[in-house]
Amino acid sequence: MASNLQEQPPAIDEEQYYHDAQLGALWTSSRTLIPAVAALFGGIYFAYFYLRSLNSNGMWDPHRITASPIIGAAIMILGLAGMAVQVLANRRLRRGFTLDFIVGSFVNALILLIATGLQIWMLTRLPFPPGYSGYSGVYIAFAPVEALVIFLSGYWIFTLAMRAVRSQGFFRADGGVGVSGHMMAENFRANLDGFTAFFVFFALLNVFSWYLFFILA
Amino acid sequence: MAVEMTPVSGVKSPSGSRADGLKFVKPWFTGNFFTALIGGAIGYAFGHWLGNAIASGYTVTINSGYNDVATYLSLLFGIVGWFVGLGALNYPIQKLLGLEPLEPAKSEKRTFWEHWTYSTDHKVVGVQYLFGMLLYFLVAGLLALGIRTELLSPTYHIWAPETYIEIVGEHGTMMMMMMTSVVMGPFGNFLIPLMIGSKKMAFPRLEAVSFWFTVPSFLILLSALWQGGFQSGWTGYAPLSIQGGPGQSDYDVAFMLMAFSMILASINMTATIINYRAPGMRWSRMPILAWGLITTAFTMLLSVPVLIDGLYVMGLDRAVRTAMLYAGHGGSSFLWENLFWFFGHPEVYLLALPGFALTTELLPVFARKPIFAYKTSAAGMIGVATLSFFVWQHHLFMSGMNPDMRPLFMLTTELISIPTGFLYLVAMGTLWKGKIRLEVPMLFLLAVFWNFLWGGVTGVYNSDVPVDALVHGSFFVMAHFHFTIMGQLMFAVFAGVYYYVPLLFGVKMNDKLGKISFWIIFISFNSTFLPLFMIGLLGQPRRVFEYAVRLQHLNQWVTVSAYVLGFGILLYVINLVWSLAVTRTPSEPNPWESQGLEWQVGYPVPKDNFEKIPVVLRSPYYYGYENPGPIADLDPSAERVAVVSGGDE
Numbered sequence: 001m002a003s004n005l006q007e008q009p010p011a012i013d014e015e016q017y018y019h020d021a022q023l024g025a026l027w028t029s030s031r032t033l034i035p036a037v038a039a040l041f042g043g044i045y046f047a048y049f050y051l052r053s054l055n056s057n058g059m060w061d062p063h064r065i066t067a068s069p070i071i072g073a074a075i076m077i078l079g080l081a082g083m084a085v086q087v088l089a090n091r092r093l094r095r096g097f098t099l100d101f102i103v104g105s106f107v108n109a110l111i112l113l114i115a116t117g118l119q120i121w122m123l124t125r126l127p128f129p130p131g132y133s134g135y136s137g138v139y140i141a142f143a144p145v146e147a148l149v150i151f152l153s154g155y156w157i158f159t160l161a162m163r164a165v166r167s168q169g170f171f172r173a174d175g176g177v178g179v180s181g182h183m184m185a186e187n188f189r190a191n192l193d194g195f196t197a198f199f200v201f202f203a204l205l206n207v208f209s210w211y212l213f214f215i216l217a
Numbered sequence: 218m219a220v221e222m223t224p225v226s227g228v229k230s231p232s233g234s235r236a237d238g239l240k241f242v243k244p245w246f247t248g249n250f251f252t253a254l255i256g257g258a259i260g261y262a263f264g265h266w267l268g269n270a271i272a273s274g275y276t277v278t279i280n281s282g283y284n285d286v287a288t289y290l291s292l293l294f295g296i297v298g299w300f301v302g303l304g305a306l307n308y309p310i311q312k313l314l315g316l317e318p319l320e321p322a323k324s325e326k327r328t329f330w331e332h333w334t335y336s337t338d339h340k341v342v343g344v345q346y347l348f349g350m351l352l353y354f355l356v357a358g359l360l361a362l363g364i365r366t367e368l369l370s371p372t373y374h375i376w377a378p379e380t381y382i383e384i385v386g387e388h389g390t391m392m393m394m395m396m397t398s399v400v401m402g403p404f405g406n407f408l409i410p411l412m413i414g415s416k417k418m419a420f421p422r423l424e425a426v427s428f429w430f431t432v433p434s435f436l437i438l439l440s441a442l443w444q445g446g447f448q449s450g451w452t453g454y455a456p457l458s459i460q461g462g463p464g465q466s467d468y469d470v471a472f473m474l475m476a477f478s479m480i481l482a483s484i485n486m487t488a489t490i491i492n493y494r495a496p497g498m499r500w501s502r503m504p505i506l507a508w509g510l511i512t513t514a515f516t517m518l519l520s521v522p523v524l525i526d527g528l529y530v531m532g533l534d535r536a537v538r539t540a541m542l543y544a545g546h547g548g549s550s551f552l553w554e555n556l557f558w559f560f561g562h563p564e565v566y567l568l569a570l571p572g573f574a575l576t577t578e579l580l581p582v583f584a585r586k587p588i589f590a591y592k593t594s595a596a597g598m599i600g601v602a603t604l605s606f607f608v609w610q611h612h613l614f615m616s617g618m619n620p621d622m623r624p625l626f627m628l629t630t631e632l633i634s635i636p637t638g639f640l641y642l643v644a645m646g647t648l649w650k651g652k653i654r655l656e657v658p659m660l661f662l663l664a665v666f667w668n669f670l671w672g673g674v675t676g677v678y679n680s681d682v683p684v685d686a687l688v689h690g691s692f693f694v695m696a697h698f699h700f701t702i703m704g705q706l707m708f709a710v711f712a713g714v715y716y717y718v719p720l721l722f723g724v725k726m727n728d729k730l731g732k733i734s735f736w737i738i739f740i741s742f743n744s745t746f747l748p749l750f751m752i753g754l755l756g757q758p759r760r761v762f763e764y765a766v767r768l769q770h771l772n773q774w775v776t777v778s779a780y781v782l783g784f785g786i787l788l789y790v791i792n793l794v795w796s797l798a799v800t801r802t803p804s805e806p807n808p809w810e811s812q813g814l815e816w817q818v819g820y821p822v823p824k825d826n827f828e829k830i831p832v833v834l835r836s837p838y839y840y841g842y843e844n845p846g847p848i849a850d851l852d853p854s855a856e857r858v859a860v861v862s863g864g865d866e
Binding site: 011012014017018021022024025028029032033035036037039040042043044046047050051054055056057059060061062129130131132133134135136137138140141145155158159161162163164165166167170184 | 239240309312313314315316317415416417419420480483484487488489491492493496515518519520521522523525526527529530533534537538539540541543544545546547548549551552555556559829830832853854855857858
């Protein structure tokens with residue numbers, strides 16, 4: 001909070017005050033998104049464990065048929081790869097290499113788009129009909145949610161990458177959006193931090209999902 | 218997972234930045250209710266066509282003559298069309314192009330038309346919510362009168378049995394689903410920024426979208442009535458829910474839309490309360506309503522996603538023919554019960570907590586005393602919210618849960634009466650030796666405690682397995698939750714609306730009519746629901762349109778009382794509408810002599826709420842102090858700011 005005692009005193013620098021509030025709000029919302037999404041997937045995991053342990057009429061997964069483990073593993077690995085690319089891209093951004101960040105983020109967005117496509121493609125070639133077993137139902141419930149969250153994550157990072165592209169010239173003199181002290185740059189970085197925190201969580205959640213649906217099943 | 222990221226403040230659009238490629242833009246299109254309806258209708262028609270193109274040849278569709286895929290797709294595309302029509306998709310598309318959408322300008326004075334548009338002004342959204350919620354409540358209330366009309370006689374029927382169940386289901390769902398936002402929607406959105414000294418909400422677009430989800434949710438739910446309704450009732454139990462017709466799909470989608478609304482509103486509310494408090498507005502000075510709403514918001518964020526899972530599972534079983542709720546193919550109907558009640562029981566507290574918060578907020582104003590044990594009150598809310606996640610299995614006491622698990626959930630359920638008791642005792646302590654002013658809002662507030670006593674005490678009995686075994690599925694349980702929810706929450710809302718009308722609209726409601734309506738509502742409410750405890754104990758089950766002839770007199774008493782209750786509520790609404798539209802008696806700036814920060818800005822509330830960011834100097838509950846001093850400095854000097862920032866009391 002800055003003050004200026006010389007003229008009519010704007011005792012609180014409103015611009016700065018609400019800018020700080022906005023940064024805090026971005027932090028809060030992105031972090032509250034994590035438990036909310038965890039609860040969303042948690043409900044599906046609960047269905048998995050509940051039906052698995054109940055094994056009604058021996059129909060949880062009578063012939064141990066799962067969705068394609070190769071595509072499942074590919075989606076999980078793509079998630080981890082996207083996370084690694086993004087973490088590296090963020091590091092480059094902090095060192096002032098905006099172009100590296102842009103490239104890295106677009107690569108991540110592409111990875112996530114491919115993962116979304118794979119997840120949808122997988123749904124079209126399942127080796128069982130929807131009502132075949134408990135497992136088949138839970139997997140069919142899981143897959144579209146997974147595809148949707150991957151897609152929306154891709155959307156989020158794509159918007160950030162586009163923002164970086166648009167503002168590249170603006171922040172060039174300032175050292176780039178990754179180091180600039182401009183409010184827009186700080187806002188951008190807060191948003192990116194929020195994305196990264198969410199995405200790291202989600203990539204790890206993906207590993208757990210993969211374990212459940214392809215290893216433990 | 219896109220989080221809104223516009224710099225809503227602070228960052229202006231320097232002309233130089235445009236030249237360098239940082240492009241600030243206005244929305245391409247601003248929509249309203251009517252354009253949304255058009256968009257929704259087009260989307261609905263397209264979805265229906267697509268669903269028929271996909272699934273009309275399926276064996277199950279041919280055999281049943283009913284295409285679930287078409288129903289779901291039409292509703293899904295209808296919703297997309299609705300938001301396109303509103304102009305709500307401008308923002309995500311602009312972000313996709315890397316543009317920086319500008320915050321829409323606020324008008325100096327709210328207009329009638331503005332309330333029909335996709336506005337991001339928290340005051341407009343608050344009023345939209347207020348009238349939306351009133352409409353949903355009144356429609357659901359009319360359905361309740363339909364139920365009671367049928368129960369006038371055990372043998373002569375107004376409705377067919379399936380119609381009766383439709384009406385019961387619609388009433389229950391509309392009340393339980395829509396009323397989750399009856400405090401957070403109108404009061405939270407309008408008042409929270411004013412109460413915490415902020416000029417804005419953290420995410421105005423999320424706030425607006427959260428309201429506009431409720432409208433199609435209501436319309437879709439209502440449309441179930443002429444599509445055969447849903448025989449499963451508001452709890453949506455399988456296998457009824459997976460066998461039902463299109464009305465069940467309406468239930469599924471409508472509830473899910475409301476769930477999205479709750480999540481978005483909660484994200485906005487938590488971010489705002491945590492980050493947008495004015496200097497000096499410490500946690501220990503925060504209005505108790507803000508405590509109630511942030512606690513509710515966190516509870517929603519953790520419980521509502523599980524409801525979405527449950528509804529989604531139901532939708533898949535219905536439309537895609539998975540078998541998660543059907544034991545024959547490896548599913549279980551108990552899966553739904555668990556997913557639903559993991560949300561459903563916290564939901565009871567999502568209804569009750571804001572009611573308590575609103576009551577506790579208003580009580581000191583009319584008792585002219587500070588809140589007794591303020592911190593205990595906040596702790597009580599947190600305690601209720603936390604424990605609410607550990608009680609859901611008590612809804613399964615009688616539906617086949619492992620008997621060994623019953624004592625545990627009986628204990629957790631009984632434990633929750635402790636923090637609830639905190640809230641009750643805080644209120645009693647606040648009233649103790651207060652200079653009570655029996656004005657209309659206070660009458661409603663006092664009624665809250667009378668009503669909740671009945672609801673709370675019978676709740677303790679209900680949580681005991683032996684008693685639950687006896688009264689399960691009877692009118693006793695129904696009377697219990699009407700006392701806790703309608704008797705508590707809705708009475709608090711009646712108080713809140715009456716209390717805040719001068720701030721929201723600059724007019725005062727008619728006191729005489731207010732008092733008459735209060736006494737009619739209070740007496741007839743008790744006259745309606747107290748006998749239902751007896752009726753329940755005498756063995757009348759819920760959701761059955763016939764009953765033993767020996768219970769006719771009691772039922773007739775209840776039905777007549779319900780009509781009187783309906784009349785009382787109508788009188789209250791007439792008072793509201795008449796005061797707003799016809800008499801418009803101007804109110805004094807702070808007619809209740811409240812010390813709340815929200816009352817310091819006057820009417821009309823300025824465009825940006827406060828001319829300058831205020832500095833909060835003390836708690837808003839210094840009633841009875843000789844010279845409490847101002848609650849806030851609305852035009853703070855640099856010295857004052859320095860002192861507050863330094864942490865001085």
